[in-house]
Amino acid sequence: MKFKLVGIFFMIPLLIVAQNESDSIDAVIEEYKENYANSSEDFSIKLIDVDNDHDLDYIFSFGCGEGNCLRVHLNTNGTYKKVIDEFGVVSIDFIDSRNNKASKLTLNSVTNHCCGESPFGSHRDFSFVADEVILENNYVSYNHEYYNDEDNYRLVLLPGYTLEEAYDVRITTDNYNVRFSADLNRHNASFTCDEQTNIIAKLYKGAVVSVLATYKGNDHEERTWLYVEISNEAINDDVCSSPISYDFEQQKLRGWISNKYVEKK
Structure with a gap:
């Protein structure tokens, strides 16, 4: 069993x-x-x-x-x-x-x-x-269910699959956006960094994050979205408060970033 x-x-x-x-x-x-x-x-x-x-x-x-x-x-x-x-x-x-x-x-x-x-x-x-x-x-x-007033089934909130082996990327621009969904659309959501967005954190330039999954977006640039796991040290808490607020050692944040300003390590 x-x-x-x-x-x-x-x-x-x-x-x-x-x-x-x-x-x-x-x-x-x-x-x-x-x-x-x-x-x-x-x-x-x-x-x-x-x-x-x-x-x-x-x-x-x-x-x-x-x-x-x-x-x-x-x-x-x-x-x-x-x-x-x-x-x-x-x-x-x-x-x-x-x-x-x-x-x-x-x-x-x-x-x-x-x-x-x-x-x-x-x-x-x-x-x-x-x-x-x-x-x-x-x-x-x-927590998408209670904190955004939208049709969640229309959004890519979680990846359909995860990679067999995660890999690391380095952020190449400052205050890089982490989002709760894989898109650049306006959102009616609470507790986001900027109003009417899906931005939940900002990353330092040079920060290293782990890529768990990818998704090909349907925006005009057809960018690739990366579902990542992020350490608290990578988050610029001065610009937008870190969502990692529990007292669990080495806990991380998961969310989506664009692959536009990253480089593979």
Whole structure:
């Protein structure tokens, strides 16, 4: 079996990866039952081999505040280490694997600012392999569903595919625009750098970004658009505030840039 765990979060969660302390699992279970079983209708304990190492690990889920808490304890040679501690609205989806591939649990978490503070949601993907937690994706992107008053199906918001191998390009002009869609059109969107645009950040000249996908535009210049991942250091925060505002280490921004003023490294 392949297990996929999907979490949608509406406030900044507490994430603990590779926590040093470990406890007797019996004591851990009793603690959860004592503190949460009677006060939470959503309390559950799942015993699953999440990291495909032929021993069973624990997933605890229970209501806390307005959302749910999710905690994962990995079995490491008979001791249990808490490696994930998240708050949010959490669901677990179990999907059969294909082609007899090894089972693996993937944690996908989406975190949004509350109360209309920002349209930029945090996306993180973790996999669990042999007692280890691996961070596979860690980025923010514009939340198109709630923050632009348009027919999103007409826009190229995300690439239809990603490249088998990403490559780097260097920006050759200052304050280069990053956009939430692959076009130069006017947009009725909020929290953009300039009014009636899709511009969400400005890049320094000389900044290096990673190209994840490409798209051939339909404007009169037929320019090629690059779907890129951008470090916070590449963004000119003095001209337009950086959308990367969560306290997750080395988180990046994803968006579109034109290939007009870039050079391949």
